[in-house]
Amino acid sequence: MTAPNIVWTRIDERLLHGQIRITWGKHTEANLILVANDDAAEGPNAAFMQAGMKASAGGEYAVRFFSIQKTIDVIHKASPKQNIFVLCNNPTDVARLVEGGVPITHCNVGNMHFHEGKRQIAKTVSVDSKDLNAFERMVERGVTCTVQNTPDQKPINVLDLAVENA
Template sequence: MNTPNIALVRIDNRMLHGQIAITWSHHAGGNLILVANDSASEDPVRQNLMDMAAPPGMATRYFSIQKTIDVIHKASPAQKIVMVVENPQDVLRMVKGGVPIKEVNVGNMHFSEGKKQIHKTVSVNQNDIDTFRELTELGVVCTIQRMPEEEKIEIMSAVNEG
């Protein structure tokens, strides 16, 4: 079984947009953007919109969480995967499903009812906090970093300060 070459895993509820497509994919050295999301995997209109944000020559794939778990180990070693997920719960599902995620970049988690803001671009509720805690206990490093040049902030220290 192959170990997939996962260059970056980013939580961003905006999914694929210019910032990820250009800045993060180049920073990570990626050549394939994988959007792992159940609803986006079944929405061709949304996929077409996200494809417009991808730089020329950058491959994109839209897989459900389960399909990602099922096929990630079949990825070619030449594929340097930039994975975009919507929320920490999907990351946890993939980790428990055997996807070898070692680090998660937390980019954007928008504020909504019942969430508290812990960073200018990250708001969490108790479910999110519990999920990040479980990911951390499983050895996954979870850090907030909006842009590559910014300093990484460990998610649980941000939660504890927030």
């Protein structure tokens, strides 16, 4: 069994949308977008969510919707031909994937919207203590976590931003 070919992992609260397809998908040369999200895979509105996200993919990518646990359970069965773009909507889910043995080495953070109890650390990223804990858990396991909205922007370390904007 070979390691899955994970070409990119991104946190975007919006999950799969046009920017992912147009900008990040092409930049990463992915051919499969794996939306690892319990609600999108199995939630009460999963069919509706999936339909919208599949439309956003524009037919350019294979798209899969797996729960976090299913991703952990099956990612190592991926074909070597699959260039996998893992997409989550929060850092806790990515930390769960890493802790479950999914070989993620870098986590790109795009959009984490401001909500009550969160503080803004970058233009499009707001965090709370649960988010920071998840990033710390990933970093402890060797995962680089950076904020970068588009490929032409310079990546900035998430935890450095959190300290600078405390």
